Amino acid sequence: MRDFIISTDSTADLPTKYLEENNIVVHPLYYIVDGKEYIPGVDDMPVKDFYQALRDGKMPTTSASNPINIISRFQKEINEEHDILHLSFSSGLSSSYNNAQMCAEKIMEEEPESKIIVVDTLSGTVGQGILLMHAVDMKKQGKTIEEIAKWLNDNKKHVIHEFTVSDLNHLYRGGRLSKASAVLGTMLNIQPILHMDDKGGLAAIGKVRGRKKALHTLVDNIEKKSDVTNLKQVFISHGDCIEDAEYVAEKIKQKYGVDDFLISDICPTIGAHTAQGAVVVAYLGNNREE
Secondary structure (H helix, E strand, C coil), rough: CEEEEEEEECCCCCCCCCCCCCEEEEEECEEEEECCEEEECCCCCCCCHHHHHHHCCCCCCCCCCCHHHHHHHHHHHHCCCCEEEEEECCCCCCHHHHHHHHHHHHHHHCCCCEEEEEEEECCCCHHHHHHHHHHHHHHHHHCCCCHHHHHHHHHHHHHHEEECCCHHHHHHHHCCCCEEEEHHHHHCCCCEEEEEECCCEEEEEEEECHHHHHHHHHHHHHHCCCCCCCEEEEEECCCCCCCHHHHHHHHHHHHCCCCEEEEEEEEEEHHHHHHHHHHHHEECCCCCCC
C-alpha cells in the first residue's frame, strides 16, 4: 500500500508550525491588493498590514487556487509515489474544489496507479481546520486514505461555523447584503449573525444590535447546535480583533466548561470578504440547519 500525504487550501487558518510539523502541503488561494497579487505562504502580506489596508479603505479581491499550481503540487507528490488526500475550501464559496477535482482526474487518467481523493469540506477558516486536524489524527492512528475520506464526507456537515462581522460594506460587495441594508445597518449598529449552510455557502441566521450582543449570541447559539456535555474543543478565528476572540473564548469557558481553544487570524483570502472585526466560532456539533 502506498503512503499518502494530506494537502489543503490556504484557507484552513491553522498555525504554520502545525502544518509544517505534520507535512501538510498547502495550495494557495491568492489575494490582490492595489493591483499586486499575494501568494499565501510564498509572497504574503503580514496579516496586520492586510487588515490595516482594509481600515485604510483598500478593497482587495481574491482568486481560487490555480490549476497550473494544483497540477504541479499534485504531480510532485505522485512522482514521489505518494497518494494524496486533499481537503478543499468550500465549493459554495470558491471554484478551488472543482479545480482540484479536475486536476486530480487528469493525473489519474494519465497515471492509473496514482490515487488522489479530493474532499469538498463545505467549510472554511477554522471549520476547514477542524476537519484537517481530524484527518491528521486519523492518519497517525493508521487509518487508510479511504477511511479518512469517508469520515470527512460523513461528518463535514457537523462542523458548525457561526460568525459576525463589523463591516457590512464587504458583505454588500460580496453580494450577501443589499446596499440599503448595509448603509442602514451601519447607521443603527446592526450586527448580522451568519453561518455556513449545508451547501457550504454563507447564510444570515439573525441580526442583533451592538457588538457585545453579537458576541454573546455566538456563545449562546452553541447549545442550540451541539451536545454541550460532549463539547471538548472550540476553534475561533478573527479579523484582527484578538480581544473580541479572547472575550468569546472566556465566555464559552464560563458557560460550557470548555478549556481547549485554538484562536487564529482569518487569512487575507477570506478576510477580503469578511473584513476587519469578523469573529468566527467553529466546533463539531449536530446539524448546521437546525
